[in-house]
Amino acid sequence: MSPERVLICQNRTCKKQGADKVLAAFQASPVPGVTVVASSCLRHCGSGPMVLVEPGDVWYCRVRPDEVTAVVERHLKNGVPVKGMLFHPPHP
Numbered sequence: 001m002s003p004e005r006v007l008i009c010q011n012r013t014c015k016k017q018g019a020d021k022v023l024a025a026f027q028a029s030p031v032p033g034v035t036v037v038a039s040s041c042l043r044h045c046g047s048g049p050m051v052l053v054e055p056g057d058v059w060y061c062r063v064r065p066d067e068v069t070a071v072v073e074r075h076l077k078n079g080v081p082v083k084g085m086l087f088h089p090p091h092p
């Protein structure tokens with residue numbers, strides 16, 4: 001599935017953890033066909049900054065601005081999620 005949207009949580013907890021800089025890093029590296037969205041809470045507060053790639057529900061946690069290039073190059077451009085950074089939400 002090729003990525004179409006990347007959501008970066010900008011709610012309080014993630015913001016305290018640097019989510020605004022992560023959002024800025026994604027905005028600085030636009031990928032054709034992929035929309036960067038400043039999102040409200042993604043319901044995994046405390047593991048942030050949280051990033052969600054859709055479709056396919058691929059999650060990244062504790063994303064640092066210097067890690068954004070890896071997500072952009074490998075996942076958004078080439079469709080290969082960055083394994084070491086993935087977050088697996090607990091099943092309900």
Ligand code: FES
Pocket residue numbers: 009010011012013014015040041042043044045046048050
């Ligand atoms: S504040 Fe970011 S997931 Fe809730």
